[in-house]
Amino acid sequence: MMLDEMRSFVLLAETGSIQMTAERLPLTQSAVTRQIQRLETELGTILLDRRVKPPRLTPAGIEALERCRAILGAIGALKASTAATAEPEGTLRIGFASALAAETIADAVRAVRQQFPKVELRVVGGWARDLADLVLEDKLDAAVMLTAQGAPMPSPGLRSETIGGERMVVVGPSGRPLPRKPTRAALGAMDWVLSPEPCDARYALAALLASAGATMRIAAEVLGLDLQTALIAQGVGIGMVPARRLEPYARRHGLKRLAIPDMPLDFDIRLVRGPHLGRIDQAVDVIRDRLTKAWTGPEAGGPARAAG
Structure with a gap:
């Protein structure tokens, strides 16, 4: 069964670019081309109409x-089912x-370690597009x-679910004259x-x-x-803060929230995961359940209380 070739073909169909496919696998472009040719x-x-640039799927390719x-989904499900009774590690x-x-x-993270002590976590931060x-x-x-x-989704082809919501609020220094309800x-x-970019907010x-x-005006x-x-408090400019995180910063720096009519800045909090994680999926489920509980309360996606 040509699983590597099928993965390359699916990724090529989703990205539309041999170069991007090669970068994401990672392989050389010539290696991706050979995989597609072997699958054909x-x-x-x-599978590909190479008379056009970039190549597009033929009817047989679709x-x-x-x-x-x-097939790839079924193999992933098979791996997950056979590992369902085993402890993740x-x-x-x-x-x-x-x-x-x-x-x-x-x-x-602590909940995962408590439930599955054989799982080691590597945690990184980043922007939505980069993480996806x-x-x-x-x-x-x-x-x-x-x-x-x-x-x-910034990157299609991933398993995705919404586990909460967040609202960004516009804030400024409380000691400076600012309109309470400024227009756009x-x-x-x-x-x-x-x-900095590529911040989705x-x-x-x-x-x-x-x-x-x-x-x-940046x-x-x-x-x-x-x-x-801290810079907002010094009058360098106004800015945005997640609603649920505003209160401590508002107290510390004396920030006030600006009411912006008809200007929603609402965001989904999404969990995405790879298609074939096997038993480690259980550890991801623990994180999902913990975060969903924290982020779907009465404050989810809504404004937080603020000083000023």
Whole structure:
């Protein structure tokens, strides 16, 4: 059974690029090309129309794609079922969006260690697009990330479920005169302290401002809420903070929340995982259950209390 060839073919169909497929596997481009050719030889048919750039699936290729996905999914399910009664062991590689509360994540990691002491965790932070790609490339087993509410997955082909919600709120220094309910156009005239690209919240904000013909004036790009909120308190600019994380920063720095009419900044908290994790899936389930409990309470996706 040509499992490697089928995985390369499915990934090529999803990315539309031999170069991207090679980078994500990782293989050389020529190795990917040889795998596709071997699969075509084995099946006795042409899967790609190479007369166009980039190559596209032939009718036989479209049918083969669905069957390859079904075979790979069935093999993954078989592995999971045969390992269901065994205790997970080994390494769980998982990523978390940088904006998520560290305390909640730490509690979920501790729960895995308590329930499955043979599992070693490797935890990384990052942005949604980067984390999804790392799972797709099999460099991470799973990731928890923020995506704009209702937006499609940055990387298709992964198992994905929504486990909570978050709302970003706009804040400024309480000791400075700021409009209580600024318009989108007025927000475009203000300086901003924001996370660097590819932050999904920043993209969503830019789209909302653009709808009013406004653009963002970046005063500072800063990674991390501690420094962001300190700069906001110093009057460098206004910024965004996850609603559930606002209160301690509002108290510490004297921040106030700005009410923005008709400007939703709501996000889904999504768990994505690779298709074939075997028994380590049980450890991911523990993290999912712990985080879902923490993030689907009355505050989920809604505003947090703030000073000012």
